[in-house]
Amino acid sequence: MARTAPAAAPSLDPRDRGGPLQPLLIVNGLVKHFPIRSGPMGRRTGTVHAVDGVSFHVTKGEVLGVVGESGCGKSTMARLLMHLLKADAAELILDGDVVGPGGLAVGELRRQVQMVFQDSHASLNPRMTIADCIGFAPRMRGASRREVARNVDQLLERVGLAPGQFAHRYPHELSGGQRQRVNIARALAQQPRLIILDEAVSALDKSVEAQILNLLVSLKAELGLTYMFISHDLNVVEYISDRILVMYLGKVVELGPVEAVYSRPRHPYTRALLASKPSHDPRKRTLAPPITGDPPNPINPPSGCRFRTRCAFAEPVCERTVPPLAAVDDAQHAAACLMHQPGSGHSEAPP
Amino acid sequence: MTQPSDIQPDAAARPPAVSVADLTVAFEREKTRVSAVNGVSFDLQRGEVLTVIGESGSGKSVMLRSLLGLHPSHVRLGGSIRINGVDITRLTPDDLSALRGRVISMIFQEPSTAFDPVYTIGEQIVETILRHEEVSHAEASRRAKDMLDLVSIPSAERRLKNFPHEMSGGMRQRAMIALALACRPSVLLADEPTTALDATVQIQILVLLRKLQRELDMTLIFVTHDMGVAAEISDRVAVMYAGRFIETGSAEQVLLEPRHPYTRAMLGATVHGGMRGQVLQTIKGAPPDLRNLPKGCGFAPRCPLVLPACTLAPPPPLPLKPGHAASCLRLAAPAAVN
Numbered sequence: 001m002a003r004t005a006p007a008a009a010p011s012l013d014p015r016d017r018g019g020p021l022q023p024l025l026i027v028n029g030l031v032k033h034f035p036i037r038s039g040p041m042g043r044r045t046g047t048v049h050a051v052d053g054v055s056f057h058v059t060k061g062e063v064l065g066v067v068g069e070s071g072c073g074k075s076t077m078a079r080l081l082m083h084l085l086k087a088d089a090a091e092l093i094l095d096g097d098v099v100g101p102g103g104l105a106v107g108e109l110r111r112q113v114q115m116v117f118q119d120s121h122a123s124l125n126p127r128m129t130i131a132d133c134i135g136f137a138p139r140m141r142g143a144s145r146r147e148v149a150r151n152v153d154q155l156l157e158r159v160g161l162a163p164g165q166f167a168h169r170y171p172h173e174l175s176g177g178q179r180q181r182v183n184i185a186r187a188l189a190q191q192p193r194l195i196i197l198d199e200a201v202s203a204l205d206k207s208v209e210a211q212i213l214n215l216l217v218s219l220k221a222e223l224g225l226t227y228m229f230i231s232h233d234l235n236v237v238e239y240i241s242d243r244i245l246v247m248y249l250g251k252v253v254e255l256g257p258v259e260a261v262y263s264r265p266r267h268p269y270t271r272a273l274l275a276s277k278p279s280h281d282p283r284k285r286t287l288a289p290p291i292t293g294d295p296p297n298p299i300n301p302p303s304g305c306r307f308r309t310r311c312a313f314a315e316p317v318c319e320r321t322v323p324p325l326a327a328v329d330d331a332q333h334a335a336a337c338l339m340h341q342p343g344s345g346h347s348e349a350p351p
Numbered sequence: 352m353t354q355p356s357d358i359q360p361d362a363a364a365r366p367p368a369v370s371v372a373d374l375t376v377a378f379e380r381e382k383t384r385v386s387a388v389n390g391v392s393f394d395l396q397r398g399e400v401l402t403v404i405g406e407s408g409s410g411k412s413v414m415l416r417s418l419l420g421l422h423p424s425h426v427r428l429g430g431s432i433r434i435n436g437v438d439i440t441r442l443t444p445d446d447l448s449a450l451r452g453r454v455i456s457m458i459f460q461e462p463s464t465a466f467d468p469v470y471t472i473g474e475q476i477v478e479t480i481l482r483h484e485e486v487s488h489a490e491a492s493r494r495a496k497d498m499l500d501l502v503s504i505p506s507a508e509r510r511l512k513n514f515p516h517e518m519s520g521g522m523r524q525r526a527m528i529a530l531a532l533a534c535r536p537s538v539l540l541a542d543e544p545t546t547a548l549d550a551t552v553q554i555q556i557l558v559l560l561r562k563l564q565r566e567l568d569m570t571l572i573f574v575t576h577d578m579g580v581a582a583e584i585s586d587r588v589a590v591m592y593a594g595r596f597i598e599t600g601s602a603e604q605v606l607l608e609p610r611h612p613y614t615r616a617m618l619g620a621t622v623h624g625g626m627r628g629q630v631l632q633t634i635k636g637a638p639p640d641l642r643n644l645p646k647g648c649g650f651a652p653r654c655p656l657v658l659p660a661c662t663l664a665p666p667p668p669l670p671l672k673p674g675h676a677a678s679c680l681r682l683a684a685p686a687a688v689n
Contacts, residue, residue, distance in 0.1 A: 205576065206406065206621045210631035210632065210633045238627065258627070276554040280579045282602035286554055289551070297519075
């Protein structure tokens with residue numbers, strides 16, 4: 001089954017304001033530093049640089065894949081976008097409307113942007129039936145009981161759960177895959193435009209993961225949705241995404257179309273990350289690890305380029321200069337590496 | 352009574368390093384009986400790497416733990432487990448603990464739960480060595496440092512004084528491997544040791560384990576749900592479903608030319624490179640309830656190729672090629688099917 005190209009998705013949504021070329025979400029300069037406090041007076045003794053100046057946009061109808069290792073800030077970023085955490089600095093623009101005082105209200109943002117989490121059990125209220133979980137937000141917004149009940153049945157049907165069999169069950173009676181379907185139905189109940197999927201299939205067995213991925217792909221085509229798909233599984237991200245954003249220690253190191261990033265990764269970290277994928281062919285085993293060591297601690301990130309402590313191409317200039325995210329190859333594909341910056345002073349850089 | 356000294360491999364006539372015959376493990380509580388392992392048999396020679404692949408609830412971890420005798424009292428164990436020729440199901444608890452760590456050792460998914468948080472890494476490795484060998488404290492400390500060097504932990508001397516929480520995830524996993532190998536066991540069991548790690552760290556640990564296994568000539572039994580990890584580490588692969596090995600063979604045979612319908616479906620459902628735009632294959636239904644197993648093949652209720660005979664009795668392993676076998680009636684000669 002061919003997937004609809006992102007740009008060709010018809011925008012019949014009455015909420016659409018800017019047209020197909022206006023990005024659905026623009027994020028400018030997202031920053032979140034967590035203070036570390038210790039001692040009886042709670043003195044600030046350090047700072048976790050969780051997200052440090054992240055900017056990108058999400059086009060209407062696309063899947064933006066976000067990859068990176070634990071501690072790189074990808075989940076913090078998702079929570080900041082939903083305003084589950086308060087950002088230290090950020091400009092969010094949802095379809096042309098600035099989010100915040102005078103612009104789009106946070107409540108409206110949370111309705112148009114929904115989130116599905118990794119832990120399918122913890123994200124459902126154990127004392128509520130499946131039908132109540134899914135119908136809770138619409139009820140809170142004033143929909144009638146009958147309307148909600150009908151809507152819940154349709155949603156359950158849509159995510160592949162028979163309403164008669166599941167609506168009155170409790171979360172603990174369901175398997176992990178079924179619970180994740182409920183979480184997706186709950187997100188859909190708000191008629192969102194953007195769904196942030198934070199490791200939504202990571203805890204599932206492979207055969208169940210495939211079912212949920214198929215469901216996500218067909219829902220997206222049916223409902224004209226846009227996804228932000230956060231995962232550490234590089235194969236799954238490649239499968240579902242149109243564009244890829246690679247994060248390392250709170251910064252974007254590479255951003256581009258999935259084909260370009262996977263076939264011609266330009267940042268040394270992206271290259272190492274992709275080369276670390278297990279091979280799936282016992283005849284072609286990985287002989288030596290592409291990089292050594294663990295990611296450094298985000299409490300004290302290295303100066304300059306944050307990857308320089310593990311990078312095979314690091315030079316003294318990398319210690320001094322923070323590499324900007326700049327276009328490589330073409331305007332679509334960007335990397336934050338001094339080797340691709342003309343005149344940066346790195347010996348591999350173009351003049 | 353078997354003395355632990357008898358457990359050391361006999362150079363003249365070497366029995367298989369691990370020989371499991373018709374192993375069954377069931378958890379019994381009042382009226383329910385959960386049959387987690389339902390007749391697993393295999394032999395492993397010294398220096399071989401077997402990977403057991405299975406989804407959650409397939410019994411792979413329970414099977415692995417039974418090789419170390421790590422089970423609560425309400426477990427019903429059947430069959431035999433021979434390590435270097437000694438049946439460990441018949442050992443006393445004291446003999447069993449003499450065996451653990453020295454002859455057979457285990458590494459886990461979560462190193463932070465395998466270490467005691469109030470002792471340093473060095474103290475825990477030294478304690479393990481002193482527990483099993485009559486050496487001086489100084490000698491044990493020296494060996495502990497050598498172990499950290501062996502698993503490529505930089506500045507080993509300083510790291511010995513670290514508490515587990517002072518190490519990063521990858522470093523802790525290396526330290527746990529050092530602890531497990533401190534007494535040079537001949538058999539190492541690994542229960543998803545790389546699942547919680549990041550991709551760049553996972554491959555480092557896999558390459559390290561492969562190197563150590565070869566250098567120390569260890570038998571390694573590795574449990575995972577990840578086909579890619581299995582492809583990186585195994586000589587032989589066993590696919591487990593509902594407590595049985597349903598397909599066994601070399602890594603190439605099972606991963607590249609799978610024959611059992613479940614193995615094929617599993618591999619088809621696994622996302623790998625170059626699948627963009629395709630509808631993924633899925634497996635209908637869910638694994639069987641271990642409290643109430645089907646009488647025949649465990650996969651029969653979900654199998655697209657099911658035959659009436661499949662539901663009568665579990666199919667025996669059918670040899671396909673040297674070393675490759677699958678338990679499926681469809682693979683038998685047509686005459687046997689009818």
